[in-house]
Amino acid sequence: MDQIRDAILSGDRTEETYANLAIPETYRAATVHKDEVDMFEGVPTKEKDPRKSLHIDDVPVPELAPGEALVAVMASAINYNTVWTSIFEPVSTFGFLERYGRTSEYAKRHDLPYHVVGSDLAGVVLRTGPGVGKWKPGQEVVAHCLSVELEDADGHNDTMLDPQQRIWGFETNFGGLAELAIVKANQLMPKPTHLSWEEAASPGLVNSTAYRQLISKNGGALKLGDRVLIWGASGGLGSYATQMALAAGATPICVVSSPDKAEICRSMGAELIIDRNAEGYQFWNEEGTQQNPKEWQRLGKKIRELTGGHDVDMVFEHPGRETFGASVYVTRKGGTITTCASTSGYMHEYDNRYLWMNLKRIISSHFANYREAWEANDLIDRGIVHPTLSKTYRIDEVGQAALDVHKNAHQGKVGVLTLAPEEGLGVSDPEKRAQFEDAINRFRNA
Secondary structure, eight states: OHHHHHHHHHTOOOHHHHHTSOOOSEEEEEEEEGGGTTTTTTOOGGGOOHHHHOEEEEEEOOOOOTTEEEEEEEEEEEOHHHHHHHHTOSSOTHHHHHHHHTSOTTGGGGOOSEEEOOSOOEEEEEEEOTTOOSOOTTOEEEEOOEEOOOOSGGGSSOGGGOTTOEETTTTSSSOSSBSEEEEEGGGEEEOOTTSOHHHHHSSHHHHHHHIIIIISTTTTOOOTTOEEEEETTTSTTHHHHHHHHHHTTOEEEEEESSHHHHHHHHHHTOOEEEEHHHHTOOOBOTTSSOBOHHHHHHHHHHHHHHHTSOOEEEEEEOSOTTTHHHHHHHEEEEEEEEEOOOTTOSOOOOOHHHHHTTTOEEEEOOSOOHHHHHHHHHHHHTTSSOOOEEEEEEGGGHHHHHHHHHTTOOSSEEEEESSOSSTTOOOOOHHHHHHHHHHHTTTTTO
Protein backbone atom coordinates (compact mmCIF):
# COMPACT_ATOMS: atom_id res chain seq x y z
CA MET A 1 0.00 0.00 0.00
CA ASP A 2 2.94 2.33 0.63
CA GLN A 3 3.99 1.99 -3.02
CA ILE A 4 0.51 2.98 -4.16
CA ARG A 5 0.46 5.98 -1.85
CA ASP A 6 3.95 7.03 -2.94
CA ALA A 7 3.01 6.83 -6.61
CA ILE A 8 -0.03 9.02 -6.06
CA LEU A 9 1.88 11.56 -3.97
CA SER A 10 4.61 11.75 -6.66
CA GLY A 11 2.14 13.31 -9.10
CA ASP A 12 2.89 10.71 -11.77
CA ARG A 13 -0.40 9.83 -13.50
CA THR A 14 0.88 7.72 -16.39
CA GLU A 15 -1.19 4.62 -17.03
CA GLU A 16 1.86 2.38 -17.16
CA THR A 17 2.98 3.37 -13.66
CA TYR A 18 -0.30 2.33 -12.05
CA ALA A 19 -0.87 -0.71 -14.23
CA ASN A 20 2.46 -2.07 -12.99
CA LEU A 21 1.85 -1.41 -9.30
CA ALA A 22 1.32 -4.56 -7.27
CA ILE A 23 -2.10 -4.80 -5.63
CA PRO A 24 -1.81 -5.91 -1.99
CA GLU A 25 -3.72 -8.91 -0.69
CA THR A 26 -5.45 -6.88 2.04
CA TYR A 27 -6.35 -3.28 2.79
CA ARG A 28 -7.53 -1.28 5.81
CA ALA A 29 -11.21 -0.46 5.91
CA ALA A 30 -13.92 0.85 8.22
CA THR A 31 -16.35 -2.00 8.87
CA VAL A 32 -19.30 -3.12 10.92
CA HIS A 33 -19.56 -6.78 11.94
CA LYS A 34 -22.51 -9.08 11.39
CA ASP A 35 -22.14 -10.74 14.78
CA GLU A 36 -22.62 -7.37 16.51
CA VAL A 37 -25.94 -6.27 15.01
CA ASP A 38 -27.67 -6.67 18.40
CA MET A 39 -25.06 -4.75 20.38
CA PHE A 40 -27.31 -1.69 20.87
CA GLU A 41 -30.48 -3.60 21.68
CA GLY A 42 -32.54 -1.61 24.19
CA VAL A 43 -30.39 1.53 23.81
CA PRO A 44 -32.22 4.71 22.70
CA THR A 45 -31.25 5.82 19.19
CA LYS A 46 -29.58 9.03 20.34
CA GLU A 47 -27.38 7.10 22.78
CA LYS A 48 -26.07 4.57 20.26
CA ASP A 49 -22.35 5.20 19.76
CA PRO A 50 -20.73 4.53 16.35
CA ARG A 51 -17.33 4.42 18.05
CA LYS A 52 -18.33 1.04 19.49
CA SER A 53 -19.54 -0.52 16.26
CA LEU A 54 -17.19 0.86 13.58
CA HIS A 55 -13.94 -1.08 13.33
CA ILE A 56 -10.76 -0.63 11.32
CA ASP A 57 -9.94 -4.05 9.88
CA ASP A 58 -7.54 -5.55 7.36
CA VAL A 59 -9.81 -7.14 4.76
CA PRO A 60 -9.05 -9.10 1.57
CA VAL A 61 -9.02 -7.31 -1.78
CA PRO A 62 -12.02 -8.72 -3.69
CA GLU A 63 -11.93 -10.02 -7.24
CA LEU A 64 -12.70 -7.33 -9.80
CA ALA A 65 -15.86 -8.00 -11.85
CA PRO A 66 -16.56 -6.89 -15.43
CA GLY A 67 -17.48 -3.23 -15.63
CA GLU A 68 -15.86 -2.39 -12.29
CA ALA A 69 -12.88 -0.32 -11.17
CA LEU A 70 -10.52 -0.69 -8.24
CA VAL A 71 -9.72 2.74 -6.81
CA ALA A 72 -7.01 3.81 -4.38
CA VAL A 73 -8.99 5.99 -1.98
CA MET A 74 -7.18 9.09 -0.76
CA ALA A 75 -10.14 10.48 1.17
CA SER A 76 -13.79 9.82 1.91
CA ALA A 77 -16.55 11.45 3.97
CA ILE A 78 -19.31 10.68 6.45
CA ASN A 79 -22.93 10.57 5.35
CA TYR A 80 -25.99 9.82 7.42
CA ASN A 81 -26.22 6.39 5.83
CA THR A 82 -22.94 5.51 7.56
CA VAL A 83 -24.52 6.56 10.85
CA TRP A 84 -27.54 4.36 10.14
CA THR A 85 -25.24 1.46 9.27
CA SER A 86 -23.17 1.91 12.41
CA ILE A 87 -26.18 1.94 14.77
CA PHE A 88 -27.99 -0.82 12.83
CA GLU A 89 -31.05 1.34 12.21
CA PRO A 90 -33.68 1.20 10.87
CA VAL A 91 -32.45 -2.27 9.89
CA SER A 92 -29.11 -4.00 9.72
CA THR A 93 -27.43 -3.47 6.34
CA PHE A 94 -26.42 -7.13 6.29
CA GLY A 95 -29.92 -7.86 5.00
CA PHE A 96 -29.12 -5.69 1.97
CA LEU A 97 -25.87 -7.58 1.39
CA GLU A 98 -27.57 -10.98 1.71
CA ARG A 99 -30.27 -10.08 -0.82
CA TYR A 100 -27.74 -8.61 -3.23
CA GLY A 101 -25.55 -11.68 -2.88
CA ARG A 102 -28.36 -13.88 -4.17
CA THR A 103 -28.65 -12.02 -7.48
CA SER A 104 -25.48 -13.20 -9.29
CA GLU A 105 -22.14 -14.95 -8.96
CA TYR A 106 -20.26 -11.65 -8.72
CA ALA A 107 -22.78 -10.23 -6.27
CA LYS A 108 -21.98 -13.11 -3.89
CA ARG A 109 -18.72 -11.27 -3.08
CA HIS A 110 -20.76 -8.68 -1.17
CA ASP A 111 -22.41 -11.09 1.26
CA LEU A 112 -19.74 -11.19 3.96
CA PRO A 113 -19.67 -11.22 7.77
CA TYR A 114 -18.35 -7.64 7.62
CA HIS A 115 -19.53 -4.58 5.72
CA VAL A 116 -17.00 -2.04 4.37
CA VAL A 117 -18.96 1.19 4.61
CA GLY A 118 -18.82 4.63 3.01
CA SER A 119 -20.52 6.23 0.01
CA ASP A 120 -17.98 8.91 -1.01
CA LEU A 121 -14.44 8.81 -2.35
CA ALA A 122 -11.73 10.73 -4.12
CA GLY A 123 -8.74 8.82 -5.42
CA VAL A 124 -6.92 7.26 -8.34
CA VAL A 125 -7.93 4.34 -10.55
CA LEU A 126 -5.65 1.31 -10.10
CA ARG A 127 -7.37 -1.38 -12.18
CA THR A 128 -10.41 -1.75 -14.40
CA GLY A 129 -12.37 -4.90 -15.12
CA PRO A 130 -13.27 -6.32 -18.53
CA GLY A 131 -15.46 -4.06 -20.63
CA VAL A 132 -14.29 -0.76 -19.15
CA GLY A 133 -13.07 1.70 -21.79
CA LYS A 134 -13.62 5.22 -20.48
CA TRP A 135 -11.39 4.98 -17.40
CA LYS A 136 -7.72 3.98 -17.16
CA PRO A 137 -5.26 3.37 -14.31
CA GLY A 138 -3.76 6.65 -13.12
CA GLN A 139 -6.84 8.82 -13.60
CA GLU A 140 -7.95 11.01 -10.69
CA VAL A 141 -11.62 10.40 -9.88
CA VAL A 142 -14.48 10.92 -7.51
CA ALA A 143 -17.39 8.50 -7.32
CA HIS A 144 -21.11 8.89 -6.93
CA CYS A 145 -22.90 6.21 -4.97
CA LEU A 146 -25.51 4.91 -7.44
CA SER A 147 -25.02 1.23 -8.17
CA VAL A 148 -27.37 -0.34 -10.73
CA GLU A 149 -27.28 -3.35 -13.02
CA LEU A 150 -29.18 -1.75 -15.96
CA GLU A 151 -30.51 -5.11 -17.10
CA ASP A 152 -34.12 -3.99 -16.74
CA ALA A 153 -35.89 -1.54 -19.03
CA ASP A 154 -37.29 0.34 -16.03
CA GLY A 155 -33.96 1.99 -15.30
CA HIS A 156 -33.05 3.26 -18.73
CA ASN A 157 -35.05 6.49 -18.61
CA ASP A 158 -34.05 7.21 -15.01
CA THR A 159 -31.42 4.96 -13.45
CA MET A 160 -32.86 5.59 -9.99
CA LEU A 161 -35.89 3.54 -11.09
CA ASP A 162 -33.84 0.45 -11.92
CA PRO A 163 -35.21 -2.50 -9.89
CA GLN A 164 -31.63 -3.31 -8.89
CA GLN A 165 -30.78 0.23 -7.79
CA ARG A 166 -28.62 0.30 -4.67
CA ILE A 167 -26.50 2.80 -2.77
CA TRP A 168 -22.86 1.79 -2.88
CA GLY A 169 -21.26 1.42 0.55
CA PHE A 170 -24.68 1.17 2.21
CA GLU A 171 -26.62 -1.46 0.28
CA THR A 172 -23.43 -2.91 -1.26
CA ASN A 173 -20.06 -3.81 0.20
CA PHE A 174 -16.53 -2.48 -0.52
CA GLY A 175 -17.37 1.18 0.22
CA GLY A 176 -15.24 4.30 0.30
CA LEU A 177 -14.17 4.54 3.96
CA ALA A 178 -11.14 2.42 3.18
CA GLU A 179 -7.75 2.45 1.48
CA LEU A 180 -9.22 0.71 -1.58
CA ALA A 181 -12.74 0.57 -2.97
CA ILE A 182 -14.56 -1.25 -5.73
CA VAL A 183 -17.13 0.67 -7.76
CA LYS A 184 -18.90 0.20 -11.04
CA ALA A 185 -16.99 2.17 -13.66
CA ASN A 186 -20.07 4.24 -14.44
CA GLN A 187 -19.94 5.61 -10.89
CA LEU A 188 -16.70 7.41 -11.70
CA MET A 189 -16.45 11.13 -12.47
CA PRO A 190 -13.46 13.44 -12.95
CA LYS A 191 -11.98 14.84 -9.75
CA PRO A 192 -12.14 18.66 -9.70
CA THR A 193 -8.55 19.76 -10.16
CA HIS A 194 -8.72 22.75 -7.80
CA LEU A 195 -9.71 20.72 -4.75
CA SER A 196 -7.74 18.66 -2.25
CA TRP A 197 -8.53 14.98 -1.86
CA GLU A 198 -10.74 15.49 1.19
CA GLU A 199 -12.54 18.47 -0.35
CA ALA A 200 -13.22 16.57 -3.56
CA ALA A 201 -14.54 13.54 -1.65
CA SER A 202 -17.00 15.46 0.48
CA PRO A 203 -19.71 16.65 -1.98
CA GLY A 204 -20.50 13.36 -3.75
CA LEU A 205 -23.59 11.92 -2.08
CA VAL A 206 -25.13 15.07 -0.60
CA ASN A 207 -24.42 17.34 -3.58
CA SER A 208 -26.03 14.90 -6.01
CA THR A 209 -28.94 14.27 -3.64
CA ALA A 210 -29.61 17.99 -3.24
CA TYR A 211 -29.38 18.50 -7.01
CA ARG A 212 -32.06 15.94 -7.82
CA GLN A 213 -34.30 16.91 -4.90
CA LEU A 214 -34.17 20.66 -5.56
CA ILE A 215 -33.16 21.33 -9.19
CA SER A 216 -33.90 18.30 -11.37
CA LYS A 217 -37.20 17.77 -13.19
CA ASN A 218 -37.34 14.50 -11.23
CA GLY A 219 -37.43 16.51 -8.01
CA GLY A 220 -38.57 20.03 -7.21
CA ALA A 221 -37.60 21.63 -10.56
CA LEU A 222 -36.69 24.88 -8.78
CA LYS A 223 -37.02 27.95 -10.98
CA LEU A 224 -35.87 31.56 -10.97
CA GLY A 225 -37.59 33.56 -8.24
CA ASP A 226 -38.91 30.63 -6.20
CA ARG A 227 -38.93 30.94 -2.43
CA VAL A 228 -37.72 27.72 -0.80
CA LEU A 229 -37.61 26.76 2.87
CA ILE A 230 -34.45 24.75 3.56
CA TRP A 231 -34.30 22.78 6.80
CA GLY A 232 -30.80 22.31 8.23
CA ALA A 233 -29.47 24.85 5.78
CA SER A 234 -25.88 24.70 7.04
CA GLY A 235 -25.78 20.90 7.26
CA GLY A 236 -24.61 18.22 4.87
CA LEU A 237 -27.60 18.36 2.52
CA GLY A 238 -28.88 21.83 3.27
CA SER A 239 -25.60 23.60 2.64
CA TYR A 240 -25.63 22.39 -0.98
CA ALA A 241 -29.33 23.16 -1.40
CA THR A 242 -28.69 26.70 -0.15
CA GLN A 243 -25.88 27.24 -2.66
CA MET A 244 -27.96 25.82 -5.52
CA ALA A 245 -30.98 27.95 -4.66
CA LEU A 246 -28.85 31.09 -4.67
CA ALA A 247 -27.10 30.13 -7.91
CA ALA A 248 -30.47 29.45 -9.55
CA GLY A 249 -31.85 32.88 -8.67
CA ALA A 250 -34.21 31.57 -6.02
CA THR A 251 -34.63 32.87 -2.46
CA PRO A 252 -33.71 30.41 0.27
CA ILE A 253 -35.27 30.76 3.71
CA CYS A 254 -32.67 28.96 5.80
CA VAL A 255 -33.69 27.12 8.97
CA VAL A 256 -30.77 26.57 11.36
CA SER A 257 -30.31 25.75 15.03
CA SER A 258 -27.70 28.26 16.25
CA PRO A 259 -26.26 31.75 15.57
CA ASP A 260 -23.05 30.16 14.23
CA LYS A 261 -25.02 28.18 11.66
CA ALA A 262 -26.99 31.30 10.76
CA GLU A 263 -23.74 33.14 10.11
CA ILE A 264 -22.52 30.41 7.77
CA CYS A 265 -25.71 30.73 5.73
CA ARG A 266 -25.20 34.49 5.52
CA SER A 267 -21.64 33.93 4.34
CA MET A 268 -23.03 31.80 1.49
CA GLY A 269 -25.21 34.76 0.47
CA ALA A 270 -28.52 33.85 2.13
CA GLU A 271 -30.36 36.74 3.78
CA LEU A 272 -33.49 35.15 5.24
CA ILE A 273 -32.66 33.05 8.30
CA ILE A 274 -34.76 31.34 10.95
CA ASP A 275 -32.99 30.11 14.11
CA ARG A 276 -35.46 27.45 15.21
CA ASN A 277 -33.93 27.15 18.68
CA ALA A 278 -34.08 30.90 19.27
CA GLU A 279 -37.70 30.87 18.13
CA GLY A 280 -38.41 27.91 20.40
CA TYR A 281 -40.61 25.95 18.01
CA GLN A 282 -42.17 22.85 19.58
CA PHE A 283 -43.96 21.03 16.79
CA TRP A 284 -44.59 17.97 19.01
CA ASN A 285 -45.48 17.47 22.65
CA GLU A 286 -42.85 16.06 25.02
CA GLU A 287 -44.04 12.50 24.47
CA GLY A 288 -43.78 12.86 20.69
CA THR A 289 -47.35 11.71 20.25
CA GLN A 290 -49.22 14.89 19.30
CA GLN A 291 -48.38 17.82 17.02
CA ASN A 292 -49.24 21.45 17.73
CA PRO A 293 -50.74 23.21 14.69
CA LYS A 294 -50.34 26.57 16.43
CA GLU A 295 -46.59 26.08 16.12
CA TRP A 296 -46.98 25.43 12.39
CA GLN A 297 -48.90 28.68 12.18
CA ARG A 298 -46.18 30.51 14.11
CA LEU A 299 -43.56 29.23 11.68
CA GLY A 300 -45.72 30.32 8.73
CA LYS A 301 -46.07 33.78 10.25
CA LYS A 302 -42.28 34.03 10.67
CA ILE A 303 -41.76 33.07 7.03
CA ARG A 304 -44.19 35.74 5.85
CA GLU A 305 -42.44 38.33 8.02
CA LEU A 306 -39.18 37.54 6.24
CA THR A 307 -40.61 37.34 2.71
CA GLY A 308 -42.89 40.37 2.78
CA GLY A 309 -46.06 38.37 3.19
CA HIS A 310 -45.34 35.39 0.93
CA ASP A 311 -45.54 31.67 1.68
CA VAL A 312 -42.84 29.42 0.25
CA ASP A 313 -43.12 27.77 -3.16
CA MET A 314 -41.17 24.75 -2.00
CA VAL A 315 -39.88 23.06 1.12
CA PHE A 316 -36.59 21.13 1.02
CA GLU A 317 -37.51 18.40 3.52
CA HIS A 318 -35.12 15.90 5.05
CA PRO A 319 -35.58 15.90 8.86
CA GLY A 320 -38.81 13.95 8.37
CA ARG A 321 -41.11 13.15 11.27
CA GLU A 322 -40.14 16.12 13.45
CA THR A 323 -40.81 18.78 10.81
CA PHE A 324 -43.00 17.25 8.10
CA GLY A 325 -46.35 18.43 9.45
CA ALA A 326 -45.02 21.98 9.60
CA SER A 327 -43.56 21.69 6.10
CA VAL A 328 -46.88 20.69 4.57
CA TYR A 329 -48.65 23.51 6.39
CA VAL A 330 -46.29 26.39 5.42
CA THR A 331 -46.03 25.56 1.71
CA ARG A 332 -48.09 27.91 -0.48
CA LYS A 333 -51.25 26.77 -2.25
CA GLY A 334 -50.12 24.69 -5.22
CA GLY A 335 -46.59 24.43 -3.83
CA THR A 336 -44.25 21.48 -3.45
CA ILE A 337 -42.67 19.58 -0.59
CA THR A 338 -39.66 17.52 -1.71
CA THR A 339 -38.63 14.85 0.77
CA CYS A 340 -35.78 12.44 1.42
CA ALA A 341 -33.80 10.91 4.29
CA SER A 342 -36.13 11.44 7.32
CA THR A 343 -33.24 11.65 9.77
CA SER A 344 -35.59 12.38 12.70
CA GLY A 345 -37.95 9.51 11.88
CA TYR A 346 -39.68 7.84 8.94
CA MET A 347 -43.28 7.83 10.16
CA HIS A 348 -44.46 11.22 8.96
CA GLU A 349 -47.71 12.75 10.17
CA TYR A 350 -49.42 15.75 8.65
CA ASP A 351 -52.89 17.23 8.33
CA ASN A 352 -54.05 16.17 4.88
CA ARG A 353 -56.52 19.05 4.65
CA TYR A 354 -53.61 21.44 4.12
CA LEU A 355 -52.30 19.25 1.31
CA TRP A 356 -55.45 18.09 -0.44
CA MET A 357 -57.57 21.24 -0.23
CA ASN A 358 -54.66 23.48 -1.23
CA LEU A 359 -53.45 21.33 -4.13
CA LYS A 360 -49.94 20.90 -2.76
CA ARG A 361 -47.63 18.13 -3.94
CA ILE A 362 -45.26 15.83 -2.05
CA ILE A 363 -42.39 14.61 -4.22
CA SER A 364 -40.12 11.82 -3.06
CA SER A 365 -36.46 12.07 -3.99
CA HIS A 366 -33.65 9.58 -3.49
CA PHE A 367 -30.02 10.25 -4.42
CA ALA A 368 -29.62 10.99 -8.17
CA ASN A 369 -29.40 9.25 -11.52
CA TYR A 370 -26.17 9.08 -13.50
CA ARG A 371 -26.83 12.29 -15.42
CA GLU A 372 -27.88 14.25 -12.35
CA ALA A 373 -24.79 13.12 -10.42
CA TRP A 374 -22.56 14.15 -13.32
CA GLU A 375 -24.23 17.57 -13.57
CA ALA A 376 -23.91 18.09 -9.82
CA ASN A 377 -20.21 17.25 -9.97
CA ASP A 378 -19.81 19.68 -12.87
CA LEU A 379 -21.17 22.47 -10.67
CA ILE A 380 -18.38 21.73 -8.20
CA ASP A 381 -15.77 21.60 -10.97
CA ARG A 382 -16.90 24.96 -12.37
CA GLY A 383 -16.90 26.67 -8.98
CA ILE A 384 -20.65 27.36 -9.03
CA VAL A 385 -21.13 25.19 -5.93
CA HIS A 386 -18.35 24.60 -3.41
CA PRO A 387 -17.51 21.87 -0.90
CA THR A 388 -18.81 22.45 2.61
CA LEU A 389 -16.10 20.51 4.44
CA SER A 390 -15.79 21.63 8.04
CA LYS A 391 -13.57 19.03 9.71
CA THR A 392 -11.46 16.08 8.63
CA TYR A 393 -10.52 12.99 10.64
CA ARG A 394 -8.08 10.19 9.95
CA ILE A 395 -9.53 6.77 9.17
CA ASP A 396 -8.58 5.51 12.63
CA GLU A 397 -10.99 8.13 14.04
CA VAL A 398 -13.92 7.20 11.79
CA GLY A 399 -16.10 6.32 14.78
CA GLN A 400 -15.75 9.82 16.18
CA ALA A 401 -16.44 11.30 12.75
CA ALA A 402 -19.68 9.31 12.54
CA LEU A 403 -20.60 10.29 16.10
CA ASP A 404 -20.25 13.98 15.18
CA VAL A 405 -22.81 13.50 12.41
CA HIS A 406 -25.07 11.37 14.60
CA LYS A 407 -25.11 14.09 17.27
CA ASN A 408 -25.41 16.91 14.72
CA ALA A 409 -22.24 18.35 16.24
CA HIS A 410 -20.95 19.42 12.85
CA GLN A 411 -21.43 21.90 10.04
CA GLY A 412 -21.53 20.91 6.38
CA LYS A 413 -19.59 17.71 5.75
CA VAL A 414 -17.11 15.72 7.84
CA GLY A 415 -14.21 14.27 5.84
CA VAL A 416 -12.01 11.23 6.47
CA LEU A 417 -8.43 10.78 5.23
CA THR A 418 -7.79 7.23 4.08
CA LEU A 419 -4.55 6.92 2.08
CA ALA A 420 -3.76 10.65 2.11
CA PRO A 421 -1.23 11.29 4.90
CA GLU A 422 -2.41 14.85 5.59
CA GLU A 423 -4.95 17.44 4.53
CA GLY A 424 -4.43 19.83 1.62
CA LEU A 425 -2.91 17.39 -0.88
CA GLY A 426 -4.18 16.68 -4.38
CA VAL A 427 -4.62 20.20 -5.78
CA SER A 428 -3.33 20.17 -9.36
CA ASP A 429 -4.69 23.57 -10.51
CA PRO A 430 -3.74 26.16 -7.87
CA GLU A 431 -4.60 29.07 -10.17
CA LYS A 432 -8.17 27.87 -10.52
CA ARG A 433 -8.32 27.29 -6.76
CA ALA A 434 -7.21 30.85 -6.05
CA GLN A 435 -10.43 32.14 -7.65
CA PHE A 436 -12.56 30.26 -5.11
CA GLU A 437 -10.31 29.95 -2.05
CA ASP A 438 -12.56 31.82 0.38
CA ALA A 439 -15.68 29.90 -0.68
CA ILE A 440 -13.87 26.55 -0.48
CA ASN A 441 -12.77 27.29 3.08
CA ARG A 442 -16.05 28.83 4.24
CA PHE A 443 -16.99 25.90 6.47
CA ARG A 444 -13.50 25.10 7.77
CA ASN A 445 -13.39 24.67 11.54
CA ALA A 446 -16.93 26.02 11.82
